[in-house]
Amino acid sequence: xxxxxxxxxxxxxxxxxxxxxxxxxxxxxxxxxxxxxxxxxxxxxxxxxxxxxxxxxxxxxxxxxxxxxxxxxxxxxxxxxxxxxxxxxxxxxxxxxxxxxxxxxxxxxxxxxxxxxxxxxxxxxxxxxxxxxxxxxxxxxxxxxxxxxxxxxxxxxxxxxxxxxxxxxxxxxxxxxxxxxxxxxxxxxxxxxxxxxxxxxxxxxxxxxxxxxxxxxxxxxxxxxxxxxxxxxxxxxxxxxxxxxxxxxxxxxxxxxxxxxxxxxxxxxxxxxxxxxxxxxxxxxxxxxxxxxxxxxxxxxxxxxxxxxxxxxxxxxxxxxxxxxxxxxxxxxxxxxxxxxxxxxxxxxxxxxxxxxxxxxxxxxxxxxxxxxxxxxxxxxxxxxxxxxxxxxxxxxxxxxxxxxxxxxxxxxxxxxxxxxxxxxxxxxx
Amino acid sequence: xxxxxxxxxxxxxxxxxxxxxxxxxxxxxxxxxxxxxxxxxxxxxxxxxxxxxxxxxxxxxxxxxxxxxxxxxxxxxxxxxxxxxxxxxxxxxxxxxxxxxxxxxxxxxxxxxxxxxxxxxxxxxxxxxxxxxxxxxxxxxxxxxxxxxxxxxxxxxxxxxxxxxxxxxxxxxxxxxxxxxxxxxxxxxxxxxxxxxxxxxxxxxxxxxxxxxxxxxxxxxxxxxxxxxxxxxxxxxxxxxxxxxxxxxxxxxxxxxxxxxxxxxxxxxxxxxxxxxxxxxxxxxxxxxxxxxxxxxxxxxxxxxxxxxxxxxxxxxxxxxxxxxxxx
Numbered sequence: 001x002x003x004x005x006x007x008x009x010x011x012x013x014x015x016x017x018x019x020x021x022x023x024x025x026x027x028x029x030x031x032x033x034x035x036x037x038x039x040x041x042x043x044x045x046x047x048x049x050x051x052x053x054x055x056x057x058x059x060x061x062x063x064x065x066x067x068x069x070x071x072x073x074x075x076x077x078x079x080x081x082x083x084x085x086x087x088x089x090x091x092x093x094x095x096x097x098x099x100x101x102x103x104x105x106x107x108x109x110x111x112x113x114x115x116x117x118x119x120x121x122x123x124x125x126x127x128x129x130x131x132x133x134x135x136x137x138x139x140x141x142x143x144x145x146x147x148x149x150x151x152x153x154x155x156x157x158x159x160x161x162x163x164x165x166x167x168x169x170x171x172x173x174x175x176x177x178x179x180x181x182x183x184x185x186x187x188x189x190x191x192x193x194x195x196x197x198x199x200x201x202x203x204x205x206x207x208x209x210x211x212x213x214x215x216x217x218x219x220x221x222x223x224x225x226x227x228x229x230x231x232x233x234x235x236x237x238x239x240x241x242x243x244x245x246x247x248x249x250x251x252x253x254x255x256x257x258x259x260x261x262x263x264x265x266x267x268x269x270x271x272x273x274x275x276x277x278x279x280x281x282x283x284x285x286x287x288x289x290x291x292x293x294x295x296x297x298x299x300x301x302x303x304x305x306x307x308x309x310x311x312x313x314x315x316x317x318x319x320x321x322x323x324x325x326x327x328x329x330x331x332x333x334x335x336x337x338x339x340x341x342x343x344x345x346x347x348x349x350x351x352x353x354x355x356x357x358x359x360x361x362x363x364x365x366x367x368x369x370x371x372x373x374x375x376x377x378x379x380x381x382x383x384x385x386x387x388x389x390x391x392x393x394x395x396x397x398x399x400x401x402x403x404x405x406x407x408x409x410x411x412x413x414x415x416x417x418x419x420x421x422x423x424x425x426x427x428x429x430x
Numbered sequence: 431x432x433x434x435x436x437x438x439x440x441x442x443x444x445x446x447x448x449x450x451x452x453x454x455x456x457x458x459x460x461x462x463x464x465x466x467x468x469x470x471x472x473x474x475x476x477x478x479x480x481x482x483x484x485x486x487x488x489x490x491x492x493x494x495x496x497x498x499x500x501x502x503x504x505x506x507x508x509x510x511x512x513x514x515x516x517x518x519x520x521x522x523x524x525x526x527x528x529x530x531x532x533x534x535x536x537x538x539x540x541x542x543x544x545x546x547x548x549x550x551x552x553x554x555x556x557x558x559x560x561x562x563x564x565x566x567x568x569x570x571x572x573x574x575x576x577x578x579x580x581x582x583x584x585x586x587x588x589x590x591x592x593x594x595x596x597x598x599x600x601x602x603x604x605x606x607x608x609x610x611x612x613x614x615x616x617x618x619x620x621x622x623x624x625x626x627x628x629x630x631x632x633x634x635x636x637x638x639x640x641x642x643x644x645x646x647x648x649x650x651x652x653x654x655x656x657x658x659x660x661x662x663x664x665x666x667x668x669x670x671x672x673x674x675x676x677x678x679x680x681x682x683x684x685x686x687x688x689x690x691x692x693x694x695x696x697x698x699x700x701x702x703x704x705x706x707x708x709x710x711x712x713x714x715x716x717x718x719x720x721x722x723x724x725x726x727x728x729x730x731x732x733x734x735x736x737x738x739x740x741x742x743x744x745x746x747x748x749x750x751x752x753x754x755x756x757x758x
Contacts, residue, residue: 038565265574
């Protein structure tokens with residue numbers, strides 16, 4: 001009798017404490033608010049969380065179903081990221097945001113097996129643009145190869161269409177992430193006749209003396225940077241130290257936030273970086289964010305990251321997730337969508353300029369549509385430049401398109417090799 | 431003079447100054463290991479904590495403001511004034527001394543006579559605790575640190591070497607200052623340990639705990655003293671590294687740069703930390719200079735450890751370390 005009572009109590013407790021699956025849409029985030037890369041992880045996580053809070057507070061959720069937002073701390077560590085995934089995979093996660101290229105590589109086979117979509121926005125495995133192989137991974141609106149190609153196209157426009165005889169150095173984080181643009185830049189160097197110099201920096205990148213001595217000796221015309229965390233401000237400081245012309249130093253979008261330039265002070269003036277989205281609070285959506293999230297004190301974190309580059313990126317990622325969820329609800333005619341339905345929403349996502357304006361984010365991100373053959377969006381990006389006097393990033397170009405034909409060809413080669421290694425037959429899921 | 435030789439000389443010079451930066455971190459480890467036999471895993475985090483505290487004081491940030499705001503619904507962030515650097519540095523020193531007292535009171539006191547591995551594990555716990563406290567106390571955002579030290583290329587060295595060789599060498603002025611500050615630090619430590627009562631007591635404890643205790647030296651006081659000095663050394667390292675690339679949580683990883691220095695120089699020798707730092711600094715810069723075209727860059731991290739390993743094979747106690755002889 002006692003055992004029966006105990007079992008009943010246990011069952012009741014378990015039922016009471018079990019996550020409510022039926023009436024919420026679960027959006028987890030593999031965030032990193034601690035560890036050596038926390039300074040970059042916090043604003044992204046804040047922006048991601050605040051947008052979901054806005055949707056809940058203003059719209060009552062998506063299609064009437066409230067959003068349940070959870071975070072799992074990875075400290076930007078691949079093993080912990082995988083553990084986080086294992087802990088949430090049974091909790092009906094609609095989309096995984098791994099927030100690390102290393103974690104992405106580990107989760108690609110797992111999410112394929114589990115049937116859970118993953119969004120790696122501007123990071124991760126570039127060849128995941130081929131949705132026939134990577135059915136469950138999406139990397140819209142742009143990937144690293146797009147970024148490399150956009151920079152080269154920008155430099156072409158700055159040099160009257162010719163980079164022949166120029167020397168371009170790539171300063172990269174010595175990791176899977178940092179090495180991603182090398183194949184693209186190498187192939188583009190063959191086409192445009194510039195000399196490519198690749199210079200690796202060991203993580204975390206606090207000491208770059210040798211690298212910048214080499215840059216000083218080699219005198220490249222341009223230095224491109226694929227860095228993260230402390231590597232970025234250190235590199236910008238070193239560039240300022242050797243008096244490298246800052247306007248010829250261009251970082252990827254992960255090397256272009258306030259965290260990267262503020263520690264350097266005036267020396268960072270003129271530094272450029274890719275922008276896959278707008279930044280600052282000069283968008284109509286911030287009126288709603290202030291009214292429903294910031295002023296009532298419902299913001300994530302400390303609320304002091306609002307409008308920064310990485311906060312904007314987190315908010316943008318959440319916006320794309322919400323729009324994909326709406327699409328999934330529309331396709332399947334149900335409000336309580338599953339991860340499989342969410343995948344369909346992501347695979348058929350269409351972001352137009354009108355939609356962006358309607359969401360209060362006019363020209364914040366590029367217009368693009370997703371299809372099975374292209375999980376990567378348009379690949380467009382802008383160039384932004386740091387004004388140290390005003391303490392702000394200024395967009396100095398419109399959207400620049402990458403060389404998508406070449407990138408898709410490269411992605412096809414890489415993804416088909418992956419398929420062959422894993423005995424997969426490429427095919428669309430829908 | 432051939433260009434390669436000039437470039438190698440420039441790399442050597444930069445290696446020497448970089449080595450001083452590594453030695454600054456290694457010094458803190460040596461001080462604590464020498465006095466108490468503890469390998470202080472938390473030394474890197476102490477540098478981070480000291481730098482965070484210094485920037486916090488400078489900018490007039492209210493400690494634990496995020497926690498206070500979350501608990502009481504307030505929106506406190508700053509006191510509304512900035513503290514001058516000359517005041518902020520002594521204030522940070524006081525905090526580091528308080529930290530030393532707390533470490534002794536709540537950790538070391540309870541672990542007297544425990545195995546070194548137990549004490550080492552305690553410092554691992556301390557490292558993570560301190561990192562968490564630093565986060566809650568001062569926030570995790572990147573902070574610019576400016577204590578007025580000059581940064582950028584030394585024009586004097588550039589001009590001088592240009593006149594000599596027709597090629598101007600690059601040296602970061604911050605690293606030249608670091609070399610000067612390290613020299614002052616080592617000289618001060620030497621004078622303190624040789625010519626003061628407390629310094630002699632510290633050396634007595636380092637030589638033989640039991641003998642020092644038998645003549646009335648207070649072990650608890652010496653531990654507080656050692657951890658306080660290590661805290662001040664951590665502050666100096668935090669200022670130098672924080673000035674280079676801002677104060678952020680990756681600053682704690684500078685400890686990784688100190689390990690090969692310690693293996694090479696010995697865990698118990700202050701001159702060893704300096705010489706070890708210089709050898710590692712020059713070695714990694716020259717190796718990168720000559721091998722980069724062949725094997726690519728990014729060799730600095732692993733090369734330092736490889737070099738330390740080679741030394742370990744031939745001289746396990748390090749260049750200046752004491753040979754440990756245990757009689758059975």
